[in-house]
Amino acid sequence: MMQLMVGPVLALAIGAGCRLLDIPLPAPPKLQGALLVVAMTVGYLLGDHFLG
């Protein structure tokens, strides 16, 4: 439970730090791109549900 709370805060800090330090972000820099990553994960999990 604690890790689920620390994870998003750490991810926000990593994103903000990458922008402030002007270094490449290990994620799409646009929200639509990040949502496409979520869509791929959801598709993978749906396929896992149907096949498994």
Added chain:
Amino acid sequence: MSWKFCVGLLLGLAIGLGCRWLGIPVPAPPVLVGASLVVAMTSGYLLADHFIATRPAHHRHDCGGPSGDTKETRT
């Protein structure tokens, strides 16, 4: 939400389904929490971008250029 974004989401779903069906690695975290962390990183990046854009540099004229001279010394 534009139709291109909807098509992109459907394509993302199809890519995820296809990767699981064909047994090849998916180009995204295979766990929903990992994908949420990607969204959180992008949100942090956009928040910092907005923060920087609303605070312009007020002391740019004090900064040196390629020669090291500031605007004050050039004029």
